[in-house]
Amino acid sequence: MEYEVVVGLEVHAQLATRTKMFCGCPVRFGERPNSLVCPICLGLPGVLPVVNESAYHMSLRTAVALGCELASFTKFDRKNYYYPDLPKNYQISQYDLPFAEGGSVPISTPGGEKSIRLVRVHMEEDAGKLVHTPLGSLVDLNRAGTPLMEIVSEPDLSSPEEARSYLEELKRMLEYLEVCDCNMEEGSLRCDANLSVRPVGQKELGVKTEIKNMNSFSGVEKALTYEAGRQIRTLVAGGVIEQATLLWHEDREETSVMRTKEHAHDYRYFPEPDLSPIVLDAKKVEQIRGELPELPRTRWQRFQADYDLSEYDAEVLIRDRALADYFEDLAGRVGQGKLAANWVTNQVSAVLNERKIPVAECPVSSDRLSELLLRVDSGDLSKGMAGKVFDSMLGSDASLDQLIEKLGGGQISDPDTLRPLVEEVFGEQAKIVEDIRGGKDKAKNALFGKVMGKTRGRGNPEVVRGLIEELLASGS
Amino acid sequence: MELEVSTVKHIAHLSRLELSDSELERFRGQLMDILTFVESLADLDLESVQPRVHAVEVTNQFRADHPHEPLGTEEVLAGTADRQGDTFRVPVVVDTEDVLED
Numbered sequence: 001m002e003y004e005v006v007v008g009l010e011v012h013a014q015l016a017t018r019t020k021m022f023c024g025c026p027v028r029f030g031e032r033p034n035s036l037v038c039p040i041c042l043g044l045p046g047v048l049p050v051v052n053e054s055a056y057h058m059s060l061r062t063a064v065a066l067g068c069e070l071a072s073f074t075k076f077d078r079k080n081y082y083y084p085d086l087p088k089n090y091q092i093s094q095y096d097l098p099f100a101e102g103g104s105v106p107i108s109t110p111g112g113e114k115s116i117r118l119v120r121v122h123m124e125e126d127a128g129k130l131v132h133t134p135l136g137s138l139v140d141l142n143r144a145g146t147p148l149m150e151i152v153s154e155p156d157l158s159s160p161e162e163a164r165s166y167l168e169e170l171k172r173m174l175e176y177l178e179v180c181d182c183n184m185e186e187g188s189l190r191c192d193a194n195l196s197v198r199p200v201g202q203k204e205l206g207v208k209t210e211i212k213n214m215n216s217f218s219g220v221e222k223a224l225t226y227e228a229g230r231q232i233r234t235l236v237a238g239g240v241i242e243q244a245t246l247l248w249h250e251d252r253e254e255t256s257v258m259r260t261k262e263h264a265h266d267y268r269y270f271p272e273p274d275l276s277p278i279v280l281d282a283k284k285v286e287q288i289r290g291e292l293p294e295l296p297r298t299r300w301q302r303f304q305a306d307y308d309l310s311e312y313d314a315e316v317l318i319r320d321r322a323l324a325d326y327f328e329d330l331a332g333r334v335g336q337g338k339l340a341a342n343w344v345t346n347q348v349s350a351v352l353n354e355r356k357i358p359v360a361e362c363p364v365s366s367d368r369l370s371e372l373l374l375r376v377d378s379g380d381l382s383k384g385m386a387g388k389v390f391d392s393m394l395g396s397d398a399s400l401d402q403l404i405e406k407l408g409g410g411q412i413s414d415p416d417t418l419r420p421l422v423e424e425v426f427g428e429q430a431k432i433v434e435d436i437r438g439g440k441d442k443a444k445n446a447l448f449g450k451v452m453g454k455t456r457g458r459g460n461p462e463v464v465r466g467l468i469e470e471l472l473a474s475g476s
Numbered sequence: 477m478e479l480e481v482s483t484v485k486h487i488a489h490l491s492r493l494e495l496s497d498s499e500l501e502r503f504r505g506q507l508m509d510i511l512t513f514v515e516s517l518a519d520l521d522l523e524s525v526q527p528r529v530h531a532v533e534v535t536n537q538f539r540a541d542h543p544h545e546p547l548g549t550e551e552v553l554a555g556t557a558d559r560q561g562d563t564f565r566v567p568v569v570v571d572t573e574d575v576l577e578d
Contacts, residue, residue, distance in 0.1 A: 017541050018541050018542070018543055019541050019542065019543050019544075023544070024539070024542060024543050024544030025543070025544065025546045026543045026546070032549055032562055033549065033561070033562035033563050034549045034552045034553060034562055034563065034564070035546060035548060035549045035552075035562075036546050037546055037547055037552050038544065038546050038547055039547070042547075042552070050537060050538065050539040051537065051538050051539070052538070052539060052541050053538035053539065053540060053541065054540075054541035055541070056538065075529045075530070080490075081490075082490065082491055082492045083569060084564070084566045084569060097529075130569075131563070132568055133568075134568075135560075135565070136558070136560070136565040136566060136567060136568055137565070137566050137567070137568050137569055138560055138561075138563035138564070138565055139563055139564040139565070139566060140562070140563050141552075141564075266490055268490075271529040271530060273530070273531065275537075276530065276532070276534045276535050276536065276537045277529055277530055277535050278535060278536055279535045279536055281536075
């Protein structure tokens with residue numbers, strides 16, 4: 001029997017605010033433990049949390065971009081559970097009235113574009129960090145109260161690969177929207193998955209398991225592949241799938257069962273009495289809608305259409321909004337999208353990757369690179385020479401002409417400059433010329449090599465070949 | 477309102493409380509009293525009253541995203557009974573080592 005995989009993802013995105021969701025403690029990673037904590041995020045008696053306006057606006061911005069339906073009235077709720085990562089013994093979250101429902105994320109699949117529907121988006125606070133040791137669990141509450149957005153998809157994903165595409169698309173969107181820095185290593189983008197399998201053709205869903213602790217996109221793909229395999233093998237062997245929450249272990253590449261999992265009703269949600277509800281401000285929504293940037297997928301499609309780029313090249317360029325901006329500026333200046341794309345995806349990206357620097361710190365600005373590419377486009381510089389000039393640009397602010405001069409000059413494309421050199425070679429290599437005229441066509445390469453030698457490699461190959469043909473035809 | 481001992485046990489477990497049989501019985505009585513008191517709301521005619529989520533009418537209270545000065549690690553940990561370095565130390569609460577067998 002053939003099985004198909006059904007996956008839904010819950011993504012927690014840390015909002016890129018300066019302070020926490022309900023208090024003014026700074027949000028920073030890697031600080032001294034328990035140094036970013038105050039009575040509010042400690043849950044001391046008598047404190048009053050207040051919603052961070054930026055966090056709310058970033059959430060709205062995201063929901064508008066995802067095409068969600070915004071609730072005209074929304075509120076926060078207490079999710080009660082006893083675990084030392086939250087000192088209040090409850091997490092402030094949203095339960096029955098999330099601020100946004102519906103919406104979708106478009107992804108590319110081998111079968112074409114697919115729209116992954118969303119269930120909801122809600123706001124909540126993050127918990128603190130626990131480190132388990134044999135002598136006890138160590139609690140750092142710096143992260144407690146950090147603003148999060150939880151984005152829940154419908155079980156529309158049909159493979160681990162689709163799950164990864166969805167995450168990549170969502171990450172790019174959040175980055176373009178500037179609402180999350182999406183650093184998975186620092187935990188600012190986290191993902192849990194629900195996975196089940198069912199015989200192909202069966203309507204009802206199989207029993208699902210929830211998988212947590214996947215810390216990278218490749219980790220998600222691996223964990224889901226592992227779990228799908230485990231479920232299918234279990235069913236094929238006549239076993240049953242038990243509903244459970246599983247932890248993924250990246251190092252061992254396997255999952256383990258988390259011992260207990262409380263049911264939703266055990267959380268005893270109730271409206272957070274310390275926070276006032278929020279009524280949607282339609283004007284604010286219109287303002288946010290008007291200020292939305294071009295989203296990555298739209299940009300990807302436009303790059304293919306406007307600059308005649310392949311799907312792959314366009315994707316490499318749009319992955320990073322700053323890189324896409326760099327490319328567009330360059331392409332505009334050079335007037336040659338394809339040429340600009342080649343340089344950005346090759347030379348420029350290589351430098352950024354090698355030095356692990358963001359586009360903003362690229363030693364060669366798009367303006368400066370455009371000067372170089374204009375010379376390539378006009379034929380004044382060979383590709384090889386342009387590469388050398390680019391390398392020297394990385395370490396020097398000298399003008400383009402100075403750099404070219406220093407490297408031995410640009411490409412010679414002027415036929416009047418090249419013709420005497422070709423004639424010289426014809427004179428010196430009478431034997432080869434005779435061979436060619438006698439039908440030994442291949443010998444043309446030898447002539448070409450001699451001429452290029454005289455130009456020290458700077459002759460424009462096309463012009464040189466043209467001149468050789470010209471002289472052969474003229475019979476001189 | 478009647479309450480089973482098992483329900484009281486479950487609620488105690490959710491709060492990570494271990495109760496003796498006599499305590500279970502005592503709290504069962506107290507919880508039933510509370511529930512019975514709340515149940516008296518059912519006597520009111522609330523047909524025309526809209527459900528609401530908050531006791532006051534205030535909405536849309538926000539604060540600007542400006543940082544304040546946190547307490548500082550030493551002050552945060554000053555009252556704890558068990559500390560390790562800059563962290564609170566609590567009994568180990570999760571065991572994740574049972575590998576799922578195929």
